[in-house]
Amino acid sequence: xxxxxxxxxxxxxxxxxxxxxxxxxxxxxxxxxxxxxxxxxxxxxxxxxxxxxxxxxxxxxxxxxxxxxxxxxxxxxxxxxxxxxxxxxxxxxxxxxxxxxxxxxxxxxxxxxxxxxxxxxxxxxxxxxxxxxxxxxxxxxxxxxxxxxxxxxxxxxxxxxxxxxxxxxxxxxxxxxxxxxxxxxxxxxxxxxxxxxxxxxxxxxxxxxxxxxxxxxxxxxxxxxxxxxxxxxxxxxxxxxxxxxxxxx
Amino acid sequence: xxxxxxxxxxxxxxxxxxxxxxxxxxxxxxxxxxxxxxxxxxxxxxxxxxxxxxxxxxxxxxxxxxxxxxxxxxxxxxxxxxxxxxxxxxxxxxxxxxxxxxxxxxxxxxxxxxxxxxxxxx
Numbered sequence: 001x002x003x004x005x006x007x008x009x010x011x012x013x014x015x016x017x018x019x020x021x022x023x024x025x026x027x028x029x030x031x032x033x034x035x036x037x038x039x040x041x042x043x044x045x046x047x048x049x050x051x052x053x054x055x056x057x058x059x060x061x062x063x064x065x066x067x068x069x070x071x072x073x074x075x076x077x078x079x080x081x082x083x084x085x086x087x088x089x090x091x092x093x094x095x096x097x098x099x100x101x102x103x104x105x106x107x108x109x110x111x112x113x114x115x116x117x118x119x120x121x122x123x124x125x126x127x128x129x130x131x132x133x134x135x136x137x138x139x140x141x142x143x144x145x146x147x148x149x150x151x152x153x154x155x156x157x158x159x160x161x162x163x164x165x166x167x168x169x170x171x172x173x174x175x176x177x178x179x180x181x182x183x184x185x186x187x188x189x190x191x192x193x194x195x196x197x198x199x200x201x202x203x204x205x206x207x208x209x210x211x212x213x214x215x216x217x218x219x220x221x222x223x224x225x226x227x228x229x230x231x232x233x234x235x236x237x238x239x240x241x242x243x244x245x246x247x248x249x
Numbered sequence: 250x251x252x253x254x255x256x257x258x259x260x261x262x263x264x265x266x267x268x269x270x271x272x273x274x275x276x277x278x279x280x281x282x283x284x285x286x287x288x289x290x291x292x293x294x295x296x297x298x299x300x301x302x303x304x305x306x307x308x309x310x311x312x313x314x315x316x317x318x319x320x321x322x323x324x325x326x327x328x329x330x331x332x333x334x335x336x337x338x339x340x341x342x343x344x345x346x347x348x349x350x351x352x353x354x355x356x357x358x359x360x361x362x363x364x365x366x367x368x369x370x371x
Contacts, residue, residue: 050328061330075326086316088289125342140350161336169347234286
């Protein structure tokens with residue numbers, strides 16, 4: 001009987017993964033609201049829960065266990081890249097034009113700055129190959145830019161995991177410290193919110209952090225953060241990785 | 250028809266990935282150079298152009314919007330299929346890199362916001 005039911009889940013792995021991720025998000029949203037009082041966004045908790053679940057499997061995480069094999073389809077590169085491309089629809093060049101050159105400048109500075117500092121830290125921890133350094137550095141941009149860069153340049157799965165973790169750390173720090181530091185860093189109006197989104201780039205962290213500061217600022221930070229993700233997915237593998245490769249050889 | 254929106258998204262996806270492959274061939278680097286980023290750029294340009302021509306139906310937007318709303322669930326599924334055991338031994342680099350970069354970014358913001366103020370005064 002149990003065998004039969006298990007078979008149904010194994011055969012319908014992708015559908016089971018919808019159910020599973022739905023339940024995971026339900027739990028982490030609840031924890032975020034009730035236990036952490038919105039100080040840590042549900043998204044960050046859900047990714048951490050995902051990483052914990054991955055610990056139950058082997059090199060392919062939880063998808064090594066037959067019942068959970070559908071997670072490899074849902075979380076695989078194809079659907080991931082397709083979904084991240086779709087987020088670009090919310091971004092329009094007219095919006096960024098309105099924000100002016102300072103928003104565009106903050107995007108480039110934000111990405112280059114994160115990538116450079118992230119590279120130094122990776123080198124400091126003894127990584128010597130351009131693939132690993134670029135992937136960890138891209139992870140400090142956002143938790144999605146890391147794995148996209150890692151897959152694009154062919155980094156190891158271990159390094160890709162580290163890049164996701166680095167991105168999650170960023171989300172948590174941005175969410176907690178944005179409301180505390182907002183006044184000190186002059187985060188008070190829509191223009192500074194756009195700069196903030198352009199420097200930090202992590203859409204979930206920026207949205208959650210700004211929501212705790214001033215709800216009105218959220219859409220302004222979110223728009224530059226969306227551009228950040230797109231721009232970082234573009235230049236991390238195509239410009240910054242080859243540059244790093246030239247420097248490290 | 251929502252599927253038209255999804256098809257527009259798919260066409261941008263392939264255009265971007267193919268361009269990424271071509272670039273990686275030209276520069277002789279394995280992998281796909283910026284394919285996802287190019288695809289996003291194409292989607293922004295194509296949807297903007299279609300909207301200006303009044304050819305972009307609201308339904309298309311909801312077809313693409315479904316995939317946007319699946320982005321976070323997909324990232325969570327992605328986290329659950331990682332090689333965590335191998336990464337755990339070197340987990341410190343992730344925490345240090347994330348913390349150092351983010352803290353320094355906070356310092357950068359006042360520098361840039363001062364520029365916005367100067368700009369506004371002018």
